[in-house]
Amino acid sequence: MTYQVPRMSLAESDAWLGLMRVCELLPAALDAQLQANAQITHFEFLVLTSLQLAPEKTLRMTEVAHTTNATLPRLSHVATRLSARGYVERTPCPADKRATNLRLTSAGRSALMRAVPRHIAQARELVIDALSPEQLEQLAAITAAIDARLTTELGPRLGLMANPADTAPANDR
Incomplete structure (x- = not known):
């Protein structure tokens, strides 16, 4: 059986190809900057940031996975x-010994704080300063709509965490 897919219009194709190009180029640019200036990857930066923002600089592994879409x-x-590297510590979760917590160490916080200024400058240079205030609002709305669709429809199939409470604590390891 052949499955027929409708062709994209020129506008749809331009939007899709533009999004795909940005999705490929932006992570590579952010990774290169963070590797050069802070010796961490962009994903490591996201993990450290999620811990920095958490109460007591500690989260369950499932919560970090949810926050970082990992x-x-x-x-x-x-x-x-x-x-x-001494940036995080793994500890048993006091509320559930089957679960594992990640805690940001002072060395991890220092590494993150060294990375933040240049990372923000790079984000501004590559994205924020390229857009008008109206375009920034549109980008926020567009990415929210796409994120909601991806999280709802593909998250479970890709093993992404829609909600940390949806996963058994034994998976926190």
Whole structure:
């Protein structure tokens, strides 16, 4: 059986290809900047940031996975790397010993604080300053709509966490 897919209009194709180009170029640019200036990847930056913003600089692994849109296996691998560098500590969750918490260390906070100014400058240079205030509002609305669709429809199939409470604590390892 052949499945027929309607062709995209020129406007749809331009929007789609533009989005795909940005989705490829932006992460590479952010990674390159963070690697050069702070010796961390963009994903490591996201993990450290989520911990910095958490109460007591500590979150369950499932909460970090949810915040960073990561699978638990990917997060576990990165947490091992960050732990080896002294940036995070893994500890049993006091509320549920089957779960694991990640805590930001002072070395991790220092690494993050060194990375933030140049990271913000890069984000401004590449995205924020390229758009008008109206375009920024539109971008926020567009990305929210796409995020909602991806999280709802694809999140469970990709192993992404829609809600940390939806995953059994035993998966926190």
